[in-house]
Amino acid sequence: MSSDLSPLDAAQIAAFKEQGYLAIDSIATPDEVERMRDAYDRLFDAQIGREKGDHFDLAGVDEEDRPAKLQQMLGPSLYAPEFNSFECRETALAAARQILGKSAEPQGEHAIMKPAGFGAATPWHQDESYWDPKLEYHSLSVWVPLQEATLENGCMQFIPGSHQLGVLPHRPINNDRRIHGLEVETQVETARAVACPIPAGGATFHFSRTLHYAGENLTDKPRRAYIMVFGLPRKPFPGERSFSWLKDRETAREKRAASAKSVVLKTGLIP
Numbered sequence: 280m281s282s283d284l285s286p287l288d289a290a291q292i293a294a295f296k297e298q299g300y301l302a303i304d305s306i307a308t309p310d311e312v313e314r315m316r317d318a319y320d321r322l323f324d325a326q327i328g329r330e331k332g333d334h335f336d337l338a339g340v341d342e343e344d345r346p347a348k349l350q351q352m353l354g355p356s357l358y359a360p361e362f363n364s365f366e367c368r369e370t371a372l373a374a375a376r377q378i379l380g381k382s383a384e385p386q387g388e389h390a391i392m393k394p395a396g397f398g399a400a401t402p403w404h405q406d407e408s409y410w411d412p413k414l415e416y417h418s419l420s421v422w423v424p425l426q427e428a429t430l431e432n433g434c435m436q437f438i439p440g441s442h443q444l445g446v447l448p449h450r451p452i453n454n455d456r457r458i459h460g461l462e463v464e465t466q467v468e469t470a471r472a473v474a475c476p477i478p479a480g481g482a483t484f485h486f487s488r489t490l491h492y493a494g495e496n497l498t499d500k501p502r503r504a505y506i507m508v509f510g511l512p513r514k515p516f517p518g519e520r521s522f523s524w525l526k527d528r529e530t531a532r533e534k535r536a537a538s539a540k541s542v543v544l545k546t547g548l549i550p
């Protein structure tokens with residue numbers, strides 16, 4: 280990384296724009312990673328935000344008496360304000376502005392934790408498939424593992440060039456409307472997938488249409504990732520579009536959010 284204000288060099292920016300993904304070895308110092316991990320574990324141990332629908336099982340039916348296979352938390356900084364002061368947020372924003380332009384802004388943050396030993400795979404998907412189809416997006420995510428990310432614990436994998444596709448048809452995992460997580464319906468050319476193992480405090484970047492996946496966690500330690508979303512101010516989508524897979528959902532998370540009137544839900548950005 281060349282400097283805090285220009286974290287990416289020209290070759291990295293060009294590669295990202297061409298391939299739709301990028302991996303770098305460092306965006307957060309070891310000391311910062313340790314502080315982030317402490318805050319992260321505190322939030323997940325207490326399942327903070329669950330009653331508002333901000334903590335849930337992305338890959339299962341999210342019932343109270345079943346262990347969550349793929350835990351997601353929306354807006355961790357709402358519950359642990361120290362996330363706002365971690366320097367990697369500024370660095371990631373600076374990198375996003377190098378790619379998208381100066382008007383790129385933070386558009387959300389979340390965390391995905393794969394529990395030790397049984398953390399489920401995150402199926403192939405495009406983030407935009409989760410979002411309001413009435414809006415147009417020029418967005419990217421910065422994914423930061425808080426321990427080494429490996430093939431064994433579920434590092435990120437990408438299909439090069441897939442950011443050039445439109446939004447492909449998706450469905451809830453296993454076609455079960457009670458499950459929050461989405462999977463792409465069309466066949467993915469997994470032989471073309473590029474796995475990106477990176478050290479703790481490294482980062483992968485992907486556009487909102489880049490097809491991506493993360494495998495199961497087969498290790499005896501949790502796989503923690505903190506994810507920041509940045510984008511240009513959203514505008515109305517030119518023309519008609521609707522995402523049929525977002526209709527008629529019946530997730531426990533949405534029910535909890537509706538009864539608690541979750542703030543994060545209203546942002547419409549739930550990758």
Ligand SMILES: O=C(O)CCC(=O)C(=O)O
Binds near residue numbers: 422433550
């Ligand atoms: O952390 C994961 O398992 C998946 C992350 C992801 O899908 C994302 O950041 O958009």
